[in-house]
Amino acid sequence: xxxxxxxxxxxxxxxxxxxxxxxxxxxxxxxxxxxxxxxxxxxxxxxxxxxxxxxxxxxxxxxxxxxxxxxxxxxxxxxxxxxxxxxxxxxxxxxxxxxxxxxxxxxxxxxxxxxxxxxxxxxxxxxxxxxxxxxxxxxxxxxxxxxxxxxxxxxxxxxxxxxxxxxxxxxxxxxxxxxxxxxxxxxxxxxxxxxxxxxxxxxxxxxxxxxxxxxxxxxxxxxxxxxxxxxxxxxxxxxxxxxxxxxxxxxxxxxxxxxxxxxxxxxxxxxxxxxxxxxxxxxxxxxxxxxxxxxxxxxxxxxxxxxxxxxxxxxxxxxxxxxxxxxxxxxxxxxxxxxxxxxxxxxxxxxxxxxxxxxxxxxxxxxxxxxxxxxxxxxxxxxxxxxxxxxxxxxxxxxxxxxxxxxxxxxxxxxxxxxxxxxxxxxxxxxxxxxxxxxxxxxxxxxxxxxxxxxxxxxxxxxxxxxxxxxxxxxxxxxxxxxxxxxxxxxxxxxxxxxxxxxxxxxxxxxxxxxxxxxxxxxxxxxxxxxxxxxxxxxxxxxxxxxxxxxxxxxxxxxxxxxxxxxxxxxxxxxxxxxxxxxxxxxxxxxxx
Amino acid sequence: xxxxxxxxxxxxxxxxxxxxxxxxxxxxxxxxxxxxxxxxxxxxxxxxxxxxxxxxxxxxxxxxxxxxxxxxxxxxxxxxxxxxxxxxxxxxxxxxxxxxxxxxxxxxxxxxxxxxxxxxxxxxxxxxxxxxxxxxxxxxxxxxxxxxxxxxxxx
Numbered sequence: 001x002x003x004x005x006x007x008x009x010x011x012x013x014x015x016x017x018x019x020x021x022x023x024x025x026x027x028x029x030x031x032x033x034x035x036x037x038x039x040x041x042x043x044x045x046x047x048x049x050x051x052x053x054x055x056x057x058x059x060x061x062x063x064x065x066x067x068x069x070x071x072x073x074x075x076x077x078x079x080x081x082x083x084x085x086x087x088x089x090x091x092x093x094x095x096x097x098x099x100x101x102x103x104x105x106x107x108x109x110x111x112x113x114x115x116x117x118x119x120x121x122x123x124x125x126x127x128x129x130x131x132x133x134x135x136x137x138x139x140x141x142x143x144x145x146x147x148x149x150x151x152x153x154x155x156x157x158x159x160x161x162x163x164x165x166x167x168x169x170x171x172x173x174x175x176x177x178x179x180x181x182x183x184x185x186x187x188x189x190x191x192x193x194x195x196x197x198x199x200x201x202x203x204x205x206x207x208x209x210x211x212x213x214x215x216x217x218x219x220x221x222x223x224x225x226x227x228x229x230x231x232x233x234x235x236x237x238x239x240x241x242x243x244x245x246x247x248x249x250x251x252x253x254x255x256x257x258x259x260x261x262x263x264x265x266x267x268x269x270x271x272x273x274x275x276x277x278x279x280x281x282x283x284x285x286x287x288x289x290x291x292x293x294x295x296x297x298x299x300x301x302x303x304x305x306x307x308x309x310x311x312x313x314x315x316x317x318x319x320x321x322x323x324x325x326x327x328x329x330x331x332x333x334x335x336x337x338x339x340x341x342x343x344x345x346x347x348x349x350x351x352x353x354x355x356x357x358x359x360x361x362x363x364x365x366x367x368x369x370x371x372x373x374x375x376x377x378x379x380x381x382x383x384x385x386x387x388x389x390x391x392x393x394x395x396x397x398x399x400x401x402x403x404x405x406x407x408x409x410x411x412x413x414x415x416x417x418x419x420x421x422x423x424x425x426x427x428x429x430x431x432x433x434x435x436x437x438x439x440x441x442x443x444x445x446x447x448x449x450x451x452x453x454x455x456x457x458x459x460x461x462x463x464x465x466x467x468x469x470x471x472x473x474x475x476x477x478x479x480x481x482x483x484x485x486x487x488x489x490x491x492x493x494x495x496x497x498x499x500x501x502x503x504x505x506x507x508x509x510x511x512x513x514x515x516x517x518x519x520x521x522x523x524x525x526x527x528x529x530x531x532x533x534x535x536x537x538x539x540x541x542x543x544x545x546x547x548x549x550x551x552x553x554x555x556x557x558x559x560x561x562x563x564x565x566x567x568x569x570x571x572x573x574x575x576x577x578x579x580x581x582x583x584x585x586x587x588x589x590x591x592x593x
Numbered sequence: 594x595x596x597x598x599x600x601x602x603x604x605x606x607x608x609x610x611x612x613x614x615x616x617x618x619x620x621x622x623x624x625x626x627x628x629x630x631x632x633x634x635x636x637x638x639x640x641x642x643x644x645x646x647x648x649x650x651x652x653x654x655x656x657x658x659x660x661x662x663x664x665x666x667x668x669x670x671x672x673x674x675x676x677x678x679x680x681x682x683x684x685x686x687x688x689x690x691x692x693x694x695x696x697x698x699x700x701x702x703x704x705x706x707x708x709x710x711x712x713x714x715x716x717x718x719x720x721x722x723x724x725x726x727x728x729x730x731x732x733x734x735x736x737x738x739x740x741x742x743x744x745x746x747x748x
Binding site for chain 2: 159164165166167168169170171172179180181182189190592593
């Protein structure tokens, strides 16, 4: 242990601890900006400077490890003046149109400026002198360089968490900027639209592209029939933007709020998550049969899940030779979309051209996915608008709803039923667990051999997880699987996906089925979720997801009554011709930059 | 295309495929081709298994690693204080008139590009300029005309 004093208070911490973290133990607050718990130390914004006795200059507390006998002062005149100037200098290069900014009151730079209570700025405003670009090319987010303070959280996120580096630091000095390859529009580079950078940007430089106004317009239009679906991960995080602690489930209140906002039908993406399990599980078993019984060499293993649009774009750019390994299933959002303007419109006797299909997602990549030209199986754009969890919170506030005192309500019928298996889609390992619950039972006629259906080896926040299930006691149709060991793996965060893919490319991967989610923690850690995020917050949301699962009456996708009904009335059986037309898709090779 | 691939391949064999080889590889390319095309930056990214944005980020940091079209001969006239005081303006004017281009531009035949540079360490023999890697010092208008003529002859 290392002993030091901070503001004359003694503290001892393990070697390697930063001064910033040591101060936290003493409940001494040091402001930070470029620092983020998920990312490596950068030390470039200097907001966290403190005075170290004997040191020539002030030191950045986030980047300075403790030393024996160190004497730190966090609140001297020198520190105060330095911090003040640092924030003022950052502001001199930041377009401060705060009241018109989407991040107004949620901006970390604004919070610092507020803390220092500036009157007049003594520095020149440099924003006017530069020709800044605002990149609106991505359907998922906007990149506004005039608000960028070059803290490089986004650059570190894209490289450390996602292994993409679609953006990097370019040029130098006053010209320094965060740039894509040769300043190309973000829609034309390797960016997966995952939004992890948006989630970590301290200012309004990176924000999701909002469709709030378009959704209000549709709601107020008496001609339109507006359907909304909510993804599993939204209900365990929405509360954070409305004053609740991370990990509080607000499912019933959220449904009620959506009804009050004025959506004509409030339905659940969980329904189509269950449907995904039916389609994807059947696809996996069919592939196994083709490979093992028909000896069809064209069938590729491992099969990859296809629910995460960020992951899909990642593999299209970086590992296109493995596109045949991807499940052809659309994501739950898009399955829902294809059915909303066909099956649901028919049932409700609504003209599908009048249906506006909105989805609430924890995700920015879903906005991009909805825009993909393939996603028009219904003959219309299957999903019209995608809103993030954050945007829904904004709408709830705009509608003047007293969220805390709302009575819980239930989803509407037909495409609103769900099971616990669908809920856990929101956490890493959830799709795998849901698939195993159904596939195992389909093949053996018995429940998966785990206590209370909880397949714990696939749960948790470890980057890459693996598990195997021995298949015993198969029914006659599936005798060829008797005694087989189904090997599965789960990765979340594209840096972990890349590890799995590197093994697959080298032929070292023993797995049959691999679940990959683009974001750390799975959808609960999505780019559209409330800000801030950290491992602890993600863990709380994961816990809430499994709580929600435990509280469900039905916990296996094949038990969902709406799913059973839609196969009976409309789709026939899983992987039928009609199911393929509406619920499956194809993929494209994309450029490597 | 094949030429680019071969060049990057040879350079990455020479310097290795680790991240630290990025600079020597980029310098090797500029030595041969004067500037970095998008195509070549993508090839380098593939060879080193890093992103093209990272390659561009590094290239754009260094003045001598150009990412814009440059002519066969890149003229860099020193703009720092000593050269400015010793007649850099006249030198620039002479070159602009002779080549019919402004600073930052390239002649239509892709022979010459005209740029200004920060100090190149020839203050004692100012004004000075570089043509590719060759320094020319104690310049006068007459001298510059002769130098450029000799380059035009070598086409």
